[in-house]
Amino acid sequence: MAGESSLLCEEQFECIICTEFFRNPVTLPCGHNFCQVCIEQHWRDKKVRKCPLCNQEFDKSLKLSINTVFRDIVESFKQDYDVSESEKPSGPDQVLCDCCLQSKRRAAQTCLVCLTSYCTAHLEPHRRVAALTTHTLTDPVPNLHQNMCTKHHRILEESSCGQGMVCALCSSNETSSTRGDNKVFTPPSARWLHHWKSLLRCSQH
Missing domain, CATH: 3.30.40.10 (Zinc/RING finger domain, C3HC4 (zinc finger))
Structure with missing residues (x-):
């Protein structure tokens, strides 16, 4: 077997x-x-x-x-x-668990904080460990790493200026260098988390 x-x-x-x-x-x-x-x-x-x-x-x-x-x-x-x-994959487009080392299983959810997709077994610590229960989980996200900033290893966000998907940290750094470092900005990590929580709430309605 x-x-x-x-x-x-x-x-x-x-x-x-x-x-x-x-x-x-x-x-x-x-x-x-x-x-x-x-x-x-x-x-x-x-x-x-x-x-x-x-x-x-x-x-x-x-x-x-x-x-x-x-x-x-x-x-x-x-x-x-x-x-x-x-939980075995049913097709080539199935999102797979990033933690299964041998026989890959279907991902049950993707953690938007860990930037990792988990099967049911490997997702269990997110249900049990206090530090992980605050992480934002969503339906499995395909091509997760193709939608990440290669510099900051963060999920790309949709630009408010209609410029497609951008990295919040890269955008913040560009804005800081343009307007001066004495400006007060919303922390990129907070904006990123708020953005994905909003998406998660929308997907549940």
């Missing part, structure tokens, strides 16, 4: 005998896990019971018990894995 779920790899939850997610996993004294049915069938016609991974031998009187804690962990991971499978 391929894909990525949460921050773990699904191979950690696969039985090497059936290559599927563990079903009623049992843990051998050597520490290796197998599906209960798989290991019992593997040993059925064997004269000596050995671990399929490390070949450690066990007494035939060994009783296998389901590792209920590990079973619950596997079930929880499977639920997250199913969600991540539904």
